[in-house]
Amino acid sequence: MGKHLKILFLFFILNSCLIFSQENLFSTTLKRGPAIHFVNSASQPNLVSPNAITISWWTDDGSDSIVEYGKTTSYEIGKFPGLSKSSFSFTLEQGVGVQHWVSLTNLQPHTKYYYRIKSNGKNLAPQEEEKGNYYFITPKDQNTTSFTFIALGDTADGNPNQEKICETIDRYHKDAEFILILGDVVYEKSTDPEYGEKYYPLNYYGRLIRHKPVIPTLGNHEERDGTPDQQVYRTHHFLPTNGAKTDERTFYFTYGNGAFFCLDSNLRKEPIYNPSGLHYEWLKKNLNKEDKTWKFVFFHHPMFGVGTEKTRYCEDETCSQVPCAGQKICDNNVEWRKELIPLFIQNKVNLILTGHDHNYQRTYKVNTYNDESATPFRDEENGIIHIVSGSGGKYLRNIWMSPLPDWSASRNGEIHSFSKIIVKKDVLEFYQYDKNNIILDSFTLDLKTNRRTKKQK
Known part of the structure; x- marks a missing residue:
């Protein structure tokens, strides 16, 4: 009985280490950003759109990322997949990073929205999300004075x-x-x-x-x-x-x-x-x-x-x-x-x-x-x-x-x-x-x- 328990214990330890290694091996890390950018109107290229915003961020690999957003931290409106733009080498991380971005549309003018970034189901910045630090306010309407x-x-x-x-x-x-x-x-x-x-x-x-x-x-x-x-x-x-x-x-x-x-x-x-x-x-x-x-x-x-x-x-x-x-x-x-x-x-x-x-x-x-x-x-x-x-x-x-x-x-x-x-x-x-x-x-x-x-x- 003692021998069987030892074998089961060793199996449990090895399996846990394997799972931990896989999670870290395939874990995506947020390296830079996020950053908020204006979106110019498609019909009027000079006009900052009050109904859209672009979010960009960098990760340490090319894994898919998504942005969830809403008027509350329930992120109730929906989610958008991020697009990969380019890669450059990092100094601090000594690796290759990939830039992602997404443009959110059909937003209301001068309205506060919360957002978070996830990859493989994992929130890339849980501490900042808990503090409510990821938000933006859309531009005002073009008629504002x-x-x-x-x-x-x-x-x-x-x-x-x-x-x-x-x-x-x-x-x-x-x-x-x-x-x-x-x-x-x-x-x-x-x-x-x-x-x-x-x-x-x-x-x-x-x-x-x-x-x-x-x-x-x-x-x-x-x-x-x-x-x-x-x-x-x-x-x-x-x-x-x-x-x-x-x-x-x-x-x-x-x-x-x-x-x-x-x-x-x-x-x-x-x-x-x-x-x-x-x-x-x-x-x-x-x-x-x-x-x-x-x-x-x-x-x-x-x-x-x-x-x-x-x-x-x-x-x-x-x-x-x-x-x-x-x-x-x-x-x-x-x-x-x-x-x-x-x-x-x-x-x-x-x-x-x-x-x-x-x-x-x-x-x-x-x-x-x-x-x-x-x-x-x-x-x-x-x-x-x-x-x-x-x-x-x-x-x-x-x-x-x-x-x-x-x-x-x-x-x-x-x-x-x-x-x-x-x-x-x-x-x-x-x-x-x-x-x-x-x-x-x-x-x-x-x-x-x-x-x-x-x-x-």
């Missing part, structure tokens, strides 16, 4: 400042409906492993992108990924293809009563931005046809700045002296300004958002003279406010040209920060928050009076 968004640039460097910025946005600014990243999304070369290390973790953008769409523009570091047409960047961001070409370098989308135009400032020296150029013609056509109340243009390199980057005015053309002095253009942005500033003003662009210089800067309403340097001057009647919001995580620059020009309204290079824009019909409220959620700068634009008002902190 109020919305809120965040803008910041030069962000994912994998440091405590980036972590604090993401925490503050997540904790105090849940009302923001989407996030614009103003270039240099991931440092140093925008490689896939860097996305895995510095973008997707939950202490970084992972805590935001599971709820909110992120819409970036190409920065100079995206140009360094070593792949044709920024393949890595395009894989991680589901962007509109309604630009001058379908390469996602330029595009635009409308949200409520706002129109957002993305440009690739890496190409600012190319003839495509001349009046007969492809990108110029695309921009002119679409700026002109859009009748939205608010028009925003965003790209990476500032047209005007008083910081240490080469978009500033310098004493000489070599830009060798810091801080700068004098009023001489020291870069090749002159032609870009000459061509685009009149186009922006003619088509009533309200705000220009940029990054690149690792600090915060704001101009008064500014225009340019028709001279060889496209020299800026303050023009409260017809000019446009330019924002540099490049202090989203990378090291800061706090050196300014001297003397400061009269068109420079505000600047800060001492603490990391981000921009928040609130649109309420004909009024825009702008706030620059530091990483501790303290307001550094603020103003309002009132279209009825064409007035800019400094807000009290």
Whole structure:
């Protein structure tokens, strides 16, 4: 009897080990994401659909995944199978990962939905599901006249400042409906492993992108990924293809009563931005046809700045002296300004958002003279406010040209920060928050009076 019991016991142990090994051998693990993305309307490619959303995620193998979703954590509406898109190597996991995505349709506008991701019947993130952390709110209807968004640039460097910025946005600014990243999304070369290390973790953008769409523009570091047409960047961001070409370098989308135009400032020296150029013609056509109340243009390199980057005015053309002095253009942005500033003003662009210089800067309403340097001057009647919001995580620059020009309204290079824009019909409220959620700068634009008002902190 004792011998038989020993045999049964050994059989039980071996069988348990085999089952455990099989479960681990065939177990799928969630490696990155999930991330929420806008879906543009099929009939109107510029319109963000209020009835659809895309969810993407990465696993460590090619096993089938599904998304279950609903208005409650019972996920009562149904489930959709995920599609596999592509694979890249991971740095942290030292393996090959597969990207999946699914587009959920027939959703109600501005409605909260919960979701979870499963593979082989297993919930891939049970702890996050229990906390109710996997949810999104669909975009508002196209007729809405109020919305809120965040803008910041030069962000994912994998440091405590980036972590604090993401925490503050997540904790105090849940009302923001989407996030614009103003270039240099991931440092140093925008490689896939860097996305895995510095973008997707939950202490970084992972805590935001599971709820909110992120819409970036190409920065100079995206140009360094070593792949044709920024393949890595395009894989991680589901962007509109309604630009001058379908390469996602330029595009635009409308949200409520706002129109957002993305440009690739890496190409600012190319003839495509001349009046007969492809990108110029695309921009002119679409700026002109859009009748939205608010028009925003965003790209990476500032047209005007008083910081240490080469978009500033310098004493000489070599830009060798810091801080700068004098009023001489020291870069090749002159032609870009000459061509685009009149186009922006003619088509009533309200705000220009940029990054690149690792600090915060704001101009008064500014225009340019028709001279060889496209020299800026303050023009409260017809000019446009330019924002540099490049202090989203990378090291800061706090050196300014001297003397400061009269068109420079505000600047800060001492603490990391981000921009928040609130649109309420004909009024825009702008706030620059530091990483501790303290307001550094603020103003309002009132279209009825064409007035800019400094807000009290």
